[in-house]
Amino acid sequence: MEWLIWGGVALTLAGVALLAYCIIAALKAKKLGGSDEEIRARLQKVVALNLVALLISAMGLGAVTIGIILG
Template sequence: MLQSMIWIGTALTLAGVALLGYCIFVVARARKKGGTEEEIKARMQKVVALNLVALMVSAMGLAAVTVGILLG
């Protein structure tokens, strides 16, 4: 049971890190496109919610791994 918690937590953490990488890619592409500061800011605002979700998923995964290790 606890070993599966560690593996599920690892999967969640990796998914969160992958989403963070995607957010970085989107923002870098938005900056590379150029434009006015307001246009760039508007493009980046669209990624903020996804970035927060990615951080939460990654944190939940790390918490699951920690609990699995401490209880195991």
């Protein structure tokens, strides 16, 4: 089950990296300014990406947990 653990670690790290990107993108969207609607449109894209990143991280952590239990 070692492959399941390392695969889960890779998924978790990819999710965390994507979360870091979301943080940077949100800060950049606020810094660029513009009208409220423009900022809201940029942040809505970031929110969708943020949810995907959380899902990837959760799947990775689940895989690690299952790998540890089965291993």
